[in-house]
Amino acid sequence: xxxxxxxxxxxxxxxxxxxxxxxxxxxxxxxxxxxxxxxxxxxxxxxxxxxxxxxxxxxxxxxxxxxxxxxxxxxxxxxxxxxxxxxxxxxxxxxxxxxxxxxxxxxxxxxxxxxxxxxxxxxxxxxxxxxxxxxxxxxxxxxxxxxxxxxxxxxxxxxxxxxxxxxxxxxxxxxxxxxxxxxxxxxxxxxxxxxxxxxxxxxxxxxxxxxxxxxxxxxxxxxxxxxxxxxxxxxxxxxxxxxxxxxxxxxxxxxxxxxxxxxxxxxx
Amino acid sequence: xxxxxxxxxxxxxxxxxxxxxxxxxxxxxxxxxxxxxxxxxxxxxxxxxxxxxxxxxxxxxxxxxxxxxxxxxxxxxxxxxxxxxxxxxxxxxxxxxxxxxxxxxxxxxxxxxxxxxxxxxxxxxxxxxxxxxxxxxxxxxxxxxxxxxxxxxxxxxxxxxxxxxx
Numbered sequence: 001x002x003x004x005x006x007x008x009x010x011x012x013x014x015x016x017x018x019x020x021x022x023x024x025x026x027x028x029x030x031x032x033x034x035x036x037x038x039x040x041x042x043x044x045x046x047x048x049x050x051x052x053x054x055x056x057x058x059x060x061x062x063x064x065x066x067x068x069x070x071x072x073x074x075x076x077x078x079x080x081x082x083x084x085x086x087x088x089x090x091x092x093x094x095x096x097x098x099x100x101x102x103x104x105x106x107x108x109x110x111x112x113x114x115x116x117x118x119x120x121x122x123x124x125x126x127x128x129x130x131x132x133x134x135x136x137x138x139x140x141x142x143x144x145x146x147x148x149x150x151x152x153x154x155x156x157x158x159x160x161x162x163x164x165x166x167x168x169x170x171x172x173x174x175x176x177x178x179x180x181x182x183x184x185x186x187x188x189x190x191x192x193x194x195x196x197x198x199x200x201x202x203x204x205x206x207x208x209x210x211x212x213x214x215x216x217x218x219x220x221x222x223x224x225x226x227x228x229x230x231x232x233x234x235x236x237x238x239x240x241x242x243x244x245x246x247x248x249x250x251x252x253x254x255x256x257x258x259x260x261x262x263x264x265x266x267x268x
Numbered sequence: 269x270x271x272x273x274x275x276x277x278x279x280x281x282x283x284x285x286x287x288x289x290x291x292x293x294x295x296x297x298x299x300x301x302x303x304x305x306x307x308x309x310x311x312x313x314x315x316x317x318x319x320x321x322x323x324x325x326x327x328x329x330x331x332x333x334x335x336x337x338x339x340x341x342x343x344x345x346x347x348x349x350x351x352x353x354x355x356x357x358x359x360x361x362x363x364x365x366x367x368x369x370x371x372x373x374x375x376x377x378x379x380x381x382x383x384x385x386x387x388x389x390x391x392x393x394x395x396x397x398x399x400x401x402x403x404x405x406x407x408x409x410x411x412x413x414x415x416x417x418x419x420x421x422x423x424x425x426x427x428x429x430x431x432x433x434x
Contacts, residue, residue: 011419015393017400046426047394053375054395057284057291063301065276066309 006033010040014047114219115227115238119247122198122213123230172196174216176244179264184251186210203250210250214265217245224258241266278318279308285396286331292391293335295380303334310334328396329406332388378428385409386421393418 012018013026030036168178173196181187186203193199197216202209222240229247230236236249237258246262286307290300307330315330316323379387385407392398392406393414400411407414 007423008419011422015418015422016415042426042430043422046422046429049371049375049429050379050390050395050425053372053379054284054288056372057287060284060287062280063283063287063304063308065279066305066312 006030006036007039007043009033009036010043013040014043113227113229114217114222114240115225115229115245115247118215118217118245119213119227119229119236119238122194122200122215123211123236123247123249124200125231168193172199172216174244175267176214177265177267182210182261182264184208208251210248210252212261212265213247213249215245215247216243218243224255224262237262239266275312275315275318278323279311282324282327286327288395289328289331289391290335291376292379292387293332293384294339295384295387299338300335303331303338306334307331325402325406332406375429378425381428382421382424386417386424389414389417390421390425394422 009026009030013023013030016023016026018026030040168191171193176199178188178191178199178201182203185205186208187205188201189204190202191199192201199214201212201214203212204210217240219240221242222238222245224237224239226235227238227247228235229238230249234249236247237252237255238245238247239258239262240246241262244266246265248258248261252258252261283304286304287300290303294300294303307327310330311327316326379391382390388407389403389409392403393400398406400414403409403414404411409417
């Protein structure tokens with residue numbers, strides 16, 4: 001303690017938290033200084049007054065203690081409500097009908113694709129023999145008119161390819177046409193009756209190949225479009241008109257080209 | 269009474285100290301019992317274990333926070349009221365005049381004259397007998413600053429209290 005102000009010396013001794021040796025030395029200085037002794041007496045009196053003042057609070061009536069609502073009751077209420085909610089949810093789930101499967105994008109059940117229904121499995125990369133004996137179309141003979149007209153119609157010339165085509169045509173229960181040639185130099189080289197309501201026709205030109213499936217298909221007319229009805233989901237051109245569906249798997253340039261090709265097979 | 273007699277006894281036993289501390293912090297007009305109620309509610313809802321090592325410290329720290337919050341709100345309210353109060357209404361409170369004749373009233377008056385920050389430090393050191401380290405923890409005032417302010421505040425208080433006999 002380096003200062004000499006008596007009051008500061010007294011305050012330092014009273015409140016300074018000095019080490020014992022230093023406090024003892026300071027006390028000796030205060031005892032030797034009448035002004036410091038007086039200051040210490042005044043400060044101690046102030047301290048005593050403060051403590052008496054604080055003691056008056058003990059004579060006040062005790063404060064009312066709050067009555068906190070027991071937490072246990074709150075927890076019980078919350079737990080009960082949660083249990084009731086869970087039970088109601090379980091009952092609802094048990095009673096509610098199972099919703100139909102939804103698409104990953106949440107857009108509801110997928111729409112039925114008529115083209116996929118009709119042609120999946122019908123179009124083949126390597127056409128296999130049909131359920132009945134395959135009819136060999138005699139190549140090289142002039143059957144340029146193909147098989148036109150109604151079922152059983154005479155699409156060819158007498159004594160040429162017509163008997164074969166006629167036999168071919170008689171196996172079906174619906175009317176369609178089989179052109180002998182297609183634009184682009186394609187010629188009919190194979191015809192397979194798959195069932196009384198489906199036929200598979202194969203055309204080729206040089207190293208190119210085009211497969212045409214014709215099928216009886218009751219339903220409204222469908223505009224030409226590409227649909228994943230080929231092997232492995234490959235897109236092929238499809239259309240339906242007058243109850244006959246056509247699918248073409250091959251080098252078709254665009255929608256317009258397909259429309260012109262399909263018109264050759266569909267009934268008038 | 270509270271459902272926990274231990275906590276209730278503990279709080280009742282500390283009520284005088286806490287009331288005095290709140291009176292020091294809040295000054296006149298004191299609403300210390302309102303703050304005390306809020307303090308007790310917080311203690312009973314989520315305070316430390318009664319009688320634990322940190323329970324007293326927790327009580328004084330939260331009491332201080334609540335009091336400072338109340339002072340801020342009270343200052344705003346007083347400013348609003350002062351803006352609309354006629355000057356003729358600024359009369360001394362008769363009860364305050366009577367209290368000033370008593371020793372306790374004089375001490376209170378002298379305490380109220382101290383700077384609020386100094387008043388709190390003097391109370392914690394001289395009345396609660398806390399160390400400067402605990403005072404620094406409680407108030408955030410550095411130890412050396414707290415020591416010099418306590419000495420200065422105690423001297424001011426002694427000068428104010430001259431004439432009051434123990």
